[in-house]
Every structure is written in structure tokens, then in C-alpha cells.
Amino acid sequence: MSLSSMTARGVCALAAGTTTVALVLAACGPAPLPQPRAGVADGDLRASVVDPLVQERFSISGRLNSSGVRTVRLEQFEDEKWVKIDRPAVKTTAAGAFSFDDVSIDTTTAFRASSRAQTLNGTARAAINTKAIRVSSGGDEQDAEISTLPEIAGTPSPDLAKASAADGMVQAQFEPARPGRVVEFSGRSGDTWKSIGEAKQDDDGVARIRFSNPAAAEEWRARAVEQNGLDAHTVADEPTGWEEQLREEFTETRLPEEWTHRLSDRWLPGRTCAIISEDATEFPGGEALIRTVPLAELPRGVEGQPPSAAKRAEACVDARGKEQLYAGGMISTAENFTFEYGTAAARVRFDERRGQHGAFWLQTNEANDTEIDIIESFGRRDSPLTVTLHRTTDSDVQSYRYKPPLEDLGANTSDWFANYHIYSVEWSKDEYIFRIDGREVFRSEEALSSSPHFAVLSNIVANYEIPYNDGTGADMSVDWVRIWQ
Structure with a gap:
């Protein structure tokens, strides 16, 4: 291990012997710690704060590898020798534990705890020195x-x-x-x-x-x-200086001008049992309703190859044990609005029924680039929500995914799907920061993109969701979408 890597850790283990301590303090290198002399116990030491700031009070605690109550002093290494610190000694517990509170430093300092030789109940006990630690100063202030x-x-x-x-x-x-x-x-x-x-x-x-x-x-x-x-x-x-670039509240009873239907009337690759249909998206005024809709029969006039009877029997059997095909909805700003870097947010209420896949995401037209899934919802299950980065290359797709537990989001999990929540991503040249209702849930420096992206809202049924579907549809309600730069 290098000097720089040891220093970065903040607390370096030191040897108990005076000469070795001086060498390690000088280099904080990989020198092994000497073992205690035969018949002499030792102990461990730790600081409550890594890299304490100048005059910041912290505690140093440890445990002697010796049973019975003992008196312990705190010492520091200076001028190539161990010196007792001018502060009261403390008593250990019967198990050897102890703590020194309100310790502070002005510069990087090495500490150890020491207990003198003593006789207890007629039994002589040898002196004990804990292993030493080096506490590095973190600077004057935050x-x-x-x-x-x-x-x-x-x-x-x-x-x-x-x-x-x-x-x-x-x-x-x-x-x-x-x-x-x-x-x-x-x-x-x-x-x-x-x-x-x-x-x-x-x-x-x-x-x-x-x-x-x-x-x-x-x-x-x-x-x-x-x-x-x-x-x-x-x-x-x-x-x-955030400036709003897109604001859509779906107030009209038609598809807004900035948005178009995407991938309509075609069989979706990798989704044998579903198509995208414009009829699956409605605008009643004040929201966009994107639905998964069970189909009564094999749709006609749909682009692509429909699933064969054998394929339907293999992949499209739902929770009822019946074959079922579905239509889903998808709208995007691909033809009218793209942006590079910024913050995108949508207020959405997802359906709690399983067997559907609602999402708010950012996509690019570049062949080898990143899809930014701001939020995906799969209905009520152990991990209902997912944020994901999909990086496509010539050879494969790499995914960086996090599933935020509902109980960590500061909300009542029982009524999560009854409520609208705000899902957002802050996208910069250095990282992505995903938030739910303003609470950060995931941060990543992977799969960075500098390409223009467009916003997508979708609700579909994938093959792997069919077994959980009960043959009914599911609604995804989008209250608004906003994008700033």
C-alpha cells in the first residue's frame, strides 16, 4: 500500500515499539506491526471521527485484551517518545473497554493507551500498551x-x-x-x-x-x-440560474403540440405479447392517462411479425392461465424537443397492479449512447421502483440500476400507489442525480452522455410481466412534465 493511499484512509495503524513508531509516523507505509511480547497483552484503539478538523472534539476508545478493571492513560507520540497527555486517566470496564472523550488535535497526531503494571488481589499484572493509531487532521473547517x-x-x-x-x-x-x-x-x-x-x-x-x-x-x-x-x-x-425549457400540464383534451405518439401500431421487439397503440393514451384534461389494455383478439394492420400460436402459448399466458395480448401507450418529445444536460421532472401516479411497466425516461437517437430511465414502476412487489442507466455499445448493453426501497423515501408505503410523486434526474457532464419527491435516491458517474435526449412517457406489458397480469389493464397518470437547463 502506498503512502498516499494510507494517508487517504485517515487513520493508520502504528507499531507499539518506539523506533518503529517513529519510522511509521515518518512514512505511514506498509511496515508490519510487531506482535506483543510473550506474556504481555495488548489492545486496540480507534477514533470516533476520521480526519477530525482542528479543535473538533472527538473520542478515542478501545479495549485492552485483559480482564478486570484497570486504569488507562492516553499518550501521544512526540519527539520520538511516548508522552502522557495532561488529562485524567479512565477506568476500563471488566471486559477491558474504555473511552476518552473531548479529545482534539491541531495537527496529525499518534495516540496509544497505556496501563501500568499493577497488582490486583495479590496477582501481578504486566503493563499494557494498545496498538497505536495515527489521527490525521482534516483541516481548519468544512x-x-x-x-x-x-x-x-x-x-x-x-x-x-x-x-x-x-x-x-x-x-x-x-x-x-x-x-x-x-x-x-x-x-x-x-x-x-x-x-x-x-x-x-x-x-x-x-x-x-x-x-x-x-x-x-x-x-x-x-x-x-x-x-x-x-x-x-x-x-x-x-x-x-435554472431556466425552464419545457412545461407540459396536459390541460387540453388532445395530444399536446410538443408531443407525438411513438412506435405506434407495431409489435415491439422483445415484447411478443404487446403492441403500442395510440388508443391506449388519453387526455381527459389535466393529465395524460397511459394505459395497458387487454386485447380481445389478435390485432390487424400492425407493423411487424405477430406472435405465432405456439409463441403465444409459450410467452403470453397470464396469472389466470390464459393467453392474453395487450396494447400499451407511449408518447415522446422526439420530434419537437431535445435537450443536453439539465433537470427533468414529472409528477406521476403509477398503478399498483402487477403485470405492467410504467416509465418516465430520456432517450437519444444516437446509436451508441445512454438511455436514462428516471423511474420505472412494476406495481406492488418487493422492489416496485427502479432507476436505471442503459449504456449501449456495438457489442452489448451495460446497465447501472438501483431499486429504492419505499420505506427509505419518507412516505407511507401502504398508500404509495394512491398518490402522485415527483420523479426527477439532474443530468450534468459529471454525473446523474436521481430524486423522488426531492429526496436523492441514486447518484452515478457511469454511462455519462453528452448527446441530446428527448422525454418519453410509456406504459407497456413486457413478456416477463405477463405471468403476473390478471387480464385487466393498468393506468399511469401523468400530472405534468417539466425540464430546466
Whole structure:
């Protein structure tokens, strides 16, 4: 292991002997740790924070490989020798566990815990030194940046709602992360700052709040409060300049101008038992209803090769034990609107019945590129939702997939399919960030694309879903679609 890789880990194991410690402190290299001398126990040590910041309070805990209560002192290595730190000693538990609280450092420091030789109940016990650890300083304070997102957050609801009812988001990214550290948000208009709310940093160091229109403020500020010896730290910036490029609320009772039916009246490759039909998509006013519809007979006038009787008997038998063919719907902006990089969001209510495959996705006309599946829903099952990146090459298709558990999304799983949810992706040259109701669920730097993409809404029945279908149709209701850059 190289010096750089050891340093990146933040805490390096050191040898117990003085000479070896000095060498390892100098190089933090791969030198093996010496074994304890015969008849002498040792122990382990660990810091509660990797790369603590200067003056940040943390704890150092460990366990002696010795039974019975003992007194333990904390020592640090300086001037090529171990020196007792000026702080009270602690007692171990009967099992040898101990902890030193409110430790802080100004620079990278090596620590060990030491217990002197002692006699207990007439029995002599040898001195014990734990293995040493090197605690690296993470710098003076957290690095931070603040940004805003367009209206991609909302509260799940069974009712249609105007696109303007969704909330934007203000988020601050702190490094290194300090999960649980409170961050206070405020916005400025003119010379006046107004407190908006607070949130805690998550495991990735991100704190976020919802706000109806982040662009309304001239400047945003995020303040990480004092914690564990750290002073408050503030970052400020102007709102991110998101501009809306597409807004479709399906208010009319016809196919909107930006959208066209896609792959209509043809047998779909790899989907033996289904066709795409324009009749499967309806616009009652205020939503797009995209349905899977059971067909009473083999459709005529459909492009492509229909399944033979033998193929239908093999692939198209549903949960009732009957052969069943289906029509599904698909609309897209392929002919009228494409975009490269940005944020795309849709408010959708999926059907909980299994045997259908509803989706909101981005596709490109490039032969070797990436399909961005913002959300796919398969009805109520163990993993009903999926976000996926499909990268097509000349030789194969590579997929990068995540199935967000409903219980991790902060919503009642029992009524998930009764409500509309906002599904979105933030697509940049560096990564994709997928969110549901504004909550990040998946982030990937794989399968990056710089090609123009168009939006697609679809609800179909694939061969692998037929066995779960009960012979009825399923609805996918789309309230609105919005795209920003």
C-alpha cells in the first residue's frame, strides 16, 4: 500500500515499539506491526471521527485484551517518545473497554493507551500498551458550497395539482461530512436577510430545505452551527440560474403540440405479447392517462411479425392461465424537443397492479449512447421502483440500476400507489442525480452522455410481466412534465 493511499484512509495503524513508531509516523507505509511480547497483552484503539478538523472534539476508545478493571492513560507520540497527555486517566470496564472523550488535535497526531503494571488481589499484572493509531487532521473547517434546484420537490397527494405548486430546493454540501450537524438557511432580498429554515447534514454532508421559489431570493446563505468545538461556518451564493425549457400540464383534451405518439401500431421487439397503440393514451384534461389494455383478439394492420400460436402459448399466458395480448401507450418529445444536460421532472401516479411497466425516461437517437430511465414502476412487489442507466455499445448493453426501497423515501408505503410523486434526474457532464419527491435516491458517474435526449412517457406489458397480469389493464397518470437547463 502506498503512502498516499494510507494517508487517504485517515487513520493508520502504528507499531507499539518506539523506533518503529517513529519510522511509521515518518512514512505511514506498509511496515508490519510487531506482535506483543510473550506474556504481555495488548489492545486496540480507534477514533470516533476520521480526519477530525482542528479543535473538533472527538473520542478515542478501545479495549485492552485483559480482564478486570484497570486504569488507562492516553499518550501521544512526540519527539520520538511516548508522552502522557495532561488529562485524567479512565477506568476500563471488566471486559477491558474504555473511552476518552473531548479529545482534539491541531495537527496529525499518534495516540496509544497505556496501563501500568499493577497488582490486583495479590496477582501481578504486566503493563499494557494498545496498538497505536495515527489521527490525521482534516483541516481548519468544512469546505462548503450552496446551490438551488428547480421545483422538483412535493408532498405526495392523490389529487392533481398545478406544476407551480411544487417546491424548489436549497442545499448545501459540506466536506468532510459531519452527519447531524445543524445547518441554518436564510435568503436575502435587497439588504434584508430572512431566516428560512434549518436541516441536518446527512451522511454525505448535504443539508437541504424546500422553498417555493429559490430564484426569488437574490442570495442564499447556509450556516453550519457551532458543534463539538467547531466554530460556525457560513457559505453564501446566488441562486443557480435554472431556466425552464419545457412545461407540459396536459390541460387540453388532445395530444399536446410538443408531443407525438411513438412506435405506434407495431409489435415491439422483445415484447411478443404487446403492441403500442395510440388508443391506449388519453387526455381527459389535466393529465395524460397511459394505459395497458387487454386485447380481445389478435390485432390487424400492425407493423411487424405477430406472435405465432405456439409463441403465444409459450410467452403470453397470464396469472389466470390464459393467453392474453395487450396494447400499451407511449408518447415522446422526439420530434419537437431535445435537450443536453439539465433537470427533468414529472409528477406521476403509477398503478399498483402487477403485470405492467410504467416509465418516465430520456432517450437519444444516437446509436451508441445512454438511455436514462428516471423511474420505472412494476406495481406492488418487493422492489416496485427502479432507476436505471442503459449504456449501449456495438457489442452489448451495460446497465447501472438501483431499486429504492419505499420505506427509505419518507412516505407511507401502504398508500404509495394512491398518490402522485415527483420523479426527477439532474443530468450534468459529471454525473446523474436521481430524486423522488426531492429526496436523492441514486447518484452515478457511469454511462455519462453528452448527446441530446428527448422525454418519453410509456406504459407497456413486457413478456416477463405477463405471468403476473390478471387480464385487466393498468393506468399511469401523468400530472405534468417539466425540464430546466
